[in-house]
Amino acid sequence: MEAIATLEQVSYLYPGATEPVLKDISLTIQRGEFLGIIGPTGAGKTTLCLALSGIVPQFYGGRFFGRVTVAGMDTLDYPISQLARHVGTVFEDPEVQLIGTSVENEIAFALENLCVPRAEILARIPRVLAAVRLQGFEQKNPQELSGGQKQRLAIAAALALQPDLLILDEPTSQLDPIGSQEVFATVRTLQQELGIAIVIVSHAAEEMAEFADRIALLSQGRLIAVGSPDDIYAQVELLEQHHLRAPEVSAIYHALGQQGITLPAVPVTLAGGLAALPVISTQGNLAPPPAFSSPVIDQQPPILSAQHLTHVYDNGTQALHDVCLDIRPGEYVLVVGQNGAGKSTLVKHFLNLLQPTEGTVKVRDRDTRHLSVSELARSIGYLAQNPDNQIFNTTVEKEVAFALPYLGYPPNVVQQESLKSLKAMQLWSQRQTHPLSLPKGERARVVIAALLAMQPDIIIFDEPTTGQDYQGACSILEVSRQLHQMGKTVIVITHHLYLMPDYAQRVIVMGQGTILLDAPLRQAYHQTELLQSTYLTPPQSVLLAQELSRLSSQDYPLITPQEFAQCFTPELSEEVWA
Amino acid sequence: MQENLPPAGEERQVQTLGGAAIDGAPIAYIIVLAAVVTALAFIPFSIVLASGGSMPLNQSIFPLLGWLLGPIAGALASGIGALIGIFLAPYTAGVPVVSVWGAVLGSFAAGTMVTGNERRYWYLALTVLLVLQFCLYGYYAITNNGVSLSVFVAGSFVDWSALLLFVLPTRILFARWIAHSNVGFLAVGLFLGTWMISGITHLSQTTITYFMFNWPEEVWITLIPIIPLENLIRSVAGTVIGTGVISGLRAINLVKPKQAIY
Numbered sequence: 001m002e003a004i005a006t007l008e009q010v011s012y013l014y015p016g017a018t019e020p021v022l023k024d025i026s027l028t029i030q031r032g033e034f035l036g037i038i039g040p041t042g043a044g045k046t047t048l049c050l051a052l053s054g055i056v057p058q059f060y061g062g063r064f065f066g067r068v069t070v071a072g073m074d075t076l077d078y079p080i081s082q083l084a085r086h087v088g089t090v091f092e093d094p095e096v097q098l099i100g101t102s103v104e105n106e107i108a109f110a111l112e113n114l115c116v117p118r119a120e121i122l123a124r125i126p127r128v129l130a131a132v133r134l135q136g137f138e139q140k141n142p143q144e145l146s147g148g149q150k151q152r153l154a155i156a157a158a159l160a161l162q163p164d165l166l167i168l169d170e171p172t173s174q175l176d177p178i179g180s181q182e183v184f185a186t187v188r189t190l191q192q193e194l195g196i197a198i199v200i201v202s203h204a205a206e207e208m209a210e211f212a213d214r215i216a217l218l219s220q221g222r223l224i225a226v227g228s229p230d231d232i233y234a235q236v237e238l239l240e241q242h243h244l245r246a247p248e249v250s251a252i253y254h255a256l257g258q259q260g261i262t263l264p265a266v267p268v269t270l271a272g273g274l275a276a277l278p279v280i281s282t283q284g285n286l287a288p289p290p291a292f293s294s295p296v297i298d299q300q301p302p303i304l305s306a307q308h309l310t311h312v313y314d315n316g317t318q319a320l321h322d323v324c325l326d327i328r329p330g331e332y333v334l335v336v337g338q339n340g341a342g343k344s345t346l347v348k349h350f351l352n353l354l355q356p357t358e359g360t361v362k363v364r365d366r367d368t369r370h371l372s373v374s375e376l377a378r379s380i381g382y383l384a385q386n387p388d389n390q391i392f393n394t395t396v397e398k399e400v401a402f403a404l405p406y407l408g409y410p411p412n413v414v415q416q417e418s419l420k421s422l423k424a425m426q427l428w429s430q431r432q433t434h435p436l437s438l439p440k441g442e443r444a445r446v447v448i449a450a451l452l453a454m455q456p457d458i459i460i461f462d463e464p465t466t467g468q469d470y471q472g473a474c475s476i477l478e479v480s481r482q483l484h485q486m487g488k489t490v491i492v493i494t495h496h497l498y499l500m501p502d503y504a505q506r507v508i509v510m511g512q513g514t515i516l517l518d519a520p521l522r523q524a525y526h527q528t529e530l531l532q533s534t535y536l537t538p539p540q541s542v543l544l545a546q547e548l549s550r551l552s553s554q555d556y557p558l559i560t561p562q563e564f565a566q567c568f569t570p571e572l573s574e575e576v577w578a
Numbered sequence: 579m580q581e582n583l584p585p586a587g588e589e590r591q592v593q594t595l596g597g598a599a600i601d602g603a604p605i606a607y608i609i610v611l612a613a614v615v616t617a618l619a620f621i622p623f624s625i626v627l628a629s630g631g632s633m634p635l636n637q638s639i640f641p642l643l644g645w646l647l648g649p650i651a652g653a654l655a656s657g658i659g660a661l662i663g664i665f666l667a668p669y670t671a672g673v674p675v676v677s678v679w680g681a682v683l684g685s686f687a688a689g690t691m692v693t694g695n696e697r698r699y700w701y702l703a704l705t706v707l708l709v710l711q712f713c714l715y716g717y718y719a720i721t722n723n724g725v726s727l728s729v730f731v732a733g734s735f736v737d738w739s740a741l742l743l744f745v746l747p748t749r750i751l752f753a754r755w756i757a758h759s760n761v762g763f764l765a766v767g768l769f770l771g772t773w774m775i776s777g778i779t780h781l782s783q784t785t786i787t788y789f790m791f792n793w794p795e796e797v798w799i800t801l802i803p804i805i806p807l808e809n810l811i812r813s814v815a816g817t818v819i820g821t822g823v824i825s826g827l828r829a830i831n832l833v834k835p836k837q838a839i840y
Contacts, residue, residue, distance in 0.1 A: 008587065009585065009586040009587030009588075010587060011585035011586075011587055015833070015834060016834075020585065023585065024585055024586045024587065057592040058592070058593070059599070059604065059833065060833055061592055061833070061834075061836065062592065063589060063592070064589070064590045064592050065585040065586075065587035065588065065589050065590065066585070066586070066587025066588065066590075067587065067588075067590070076590050076591075076592070076593070394825070394829070434829035436829060437829050
């Protein structure tokens with residue numbers, strides 16, 4: 001195959017940096033291939049993408065070693081505008097690259113800048129909209145599109161340039177599972193039908209294993225390994241060593257392998273895992289289904305309560321309909337549902353940022369309509385999806401202490417509470433640092449520390465793992481666990497179901513403004529049809545456990561790779577199911 | 579690169595090609611800062627005694643733009659921002675052409691405050707122009723309008739003191755303080771730098787407007803305490819805005835334009 005891009009011994013330092021962010025990277029990207037790039041935060045993935053488009057080093061400056069060529073052009077010898085005819089780039093947040101007032105203007109913008117004739121622009125617009133399945137949206141304002149649609153529009157705008165190479169830097173991290181699937185499926189179609197080479201950076205291990213032709217693993221600026229998804233994702237220990245998550249299927253079969261139940265190759269996709277399930281029966285004994293204790297139902301009066309809550313926005317959209325919900329002190333509740341399911345609207349009622357059209361919302365026994373937002377702030381801490389929106393001080397310490405004087409705390413108590421909070425969130429050594437100079441996971445921790453200082457009883461995390469790598473996501477969830485252990489009531493909204501089994505006790509599934517299911521986590525995760533009806537993807541462990549139940553005619557309510565692996569013992573040659 | 583040096587690849591000369599940047603300053607920065615200049619045009623901070631109207635607060639950040647973007651991109655951003663401000667906030671526009679000239683000159687002059695060897699003599703051309711303007715200004719005031727020498731010296735205190743600071747090595751000293759990591763030095767550098775650059779901008783603008791309006795000695799006398807006060811306001815505002823902006827830029831490590839001195 002012909003190479004579309006090559007990197008030869010590429011090293012790069014940002015201006016003023018003493019450490020290179022890329023170190024001696026050599027890599028060839030073939031025409032028409034689908035290359036996935038994985039790596040922990042700080043691995044240099046984004047810088048590598050920027051180097052392929054010439055933005056590094058032409059825009060950023062700094063010191064550059066080695067050579068990058070795209071379509072035969074050295075990225076240091078050609079202007080970015082010329083390279084852009086061959087390389088299209090789509091970033092994590094489509095909002096930052098959508099500027100048009102209509103979908104078709106958005107696509108035309110880059111073409112106009114490249115002086116493409118008007119007739120040609122008009123011909124390309126319907127073609128690319130068809131490729132990303134956005135026909136009929138030509139006159140729509142991009143801001144009115146859903147997250148997945150916006151990302152597809154950004155892809156269409158890049159595609160209109162007819163690039164040989166399309167780079168997508170974490171394009172799905174802010175999307176719900178259906179949006180994420182839409183993007184991966186679209187990109188795969190483009191690769192297969194138009195022969196465009198795709199480079200995609202993503203933490204979505206399951207999707208990468210399914211869609212990519214090759215995976216490149218970066219860590220601390222170095223290229224650690226390149227190979228097929230089967231090669232890379234089968235090396236679970238290597239991934240763990242670099243703080244990465246393997247697909248749950250790989251984790252399960254890897255754990256089984258460590259127990260002596262081995263397969264010629266570790267499956268990395270769900271289809272492979274399901275196909276291999278009967279095979280392992282020839283090598284291992286299946287233990288009886290483990291007994292899991294039912295969660296104790298607390299009879300304390302609810303700390304948060306919504307009764308027959310209905311909310312209709314001014315434009316007539318009914319966001320919530322007859323929602324009844326009680327959350328008791330000390331619970332850890334997971335709220336899930338597709339975009340537009342009503343999760344945020346519900347949470348805004350708890351914070352009195354929205355008032356019920358019908359019904360009541362109570363914090364303890366007080367109606368939120370009679371409580372001010374500042375009064376509620378003493379009871380409820382809210383971590384927004386983007387912690388940066390909640391940060392406005394110049395040091396971590398000032399940020400944490402900011403609200404306390406306004407709540408009437410005397411100076412000595414302000415100092416005492418902020419100190420306690422900084423130490424609890426392991427931020428003491430960084431108290432003089434500018435909060436925005438910290439990594440995103442740490443910035444979330446700063447906001448949590450500020451919330452904690454106000455001693456709320458309830459803490460709400462709104463999509464806290466969005467945009468985080470696996471280590472960052474776990475680190476935030478560990479904080480949530482810590483708060484739960486301190487006796488706080490914790491509510492987490494997320495699409496990442498695979499992250500939550502170790503944390504949440506109860507799951508509330510929302511869809512179309514109502515509560516579709518309110519059940520203990522283990523039970524809820526096995527309502528796979530219901531989850532899928534609201535576009536949520538159950539963890540692969542759950543789907544494998546259901547197949548195991550079907551094959552063995554026993555009920556295995558497993559939800560994690562560890563639980564799954566523990567159900568097998570390596571006794572030989574005894575077939576356990578037909 | 580510490581233990582990673584030397585990399586296996588050959589080091590390449592990094593240059594900006596194409597139109598994404600002007601004189602090393604990303605166009606996005608130029609647009610954003612031009613917009614800030616326009617926004618500050620809406621805020622008046624003093625009455626113009628000689629020609630009427632009021633002075634816009636954006637005068638206080640013309641030097642800052644030069645230090646952030648360099649002489650060319652800074653002058654461009656200030657000029658565009660001031661030009662748009664004239665149409666959107668005509669009550670602070672003064673003499674429109676002179677206002678835009680002052681914006682361009684202020685940022686350009688600030689951008690010539692370099693500490694290295696590159697562009698180290700650019701200030702000389704500017705100095706020649708300013709000295710010439712000062713001589714014309716004095717000559718016209720004293721010989722044509724009968725302003726006494728003492729009144730001229732007092733009335734043009736901001737102008738000649740700024741010109742002196744600009745010609746002497748204080749120009750480089752202020753640049754070093756602006757580049758200093760200590761926020762105290764930064765603030766002092768910004769204050770004195772803004773005083774100096776606003777002073778020479780005032781000199782250049784006033785020479786032009788003086789030839790247009792010819793104000794008598796009585797006005798000169800009234801202006802003696804007012805002009806330094808106005809320059810003080812520009813300097814304080816420039817220091818407050820500049821310290822925040824530069825500290826923030828340093829903290830978030832945003833890409834630094836090539837000619838920036840912070």
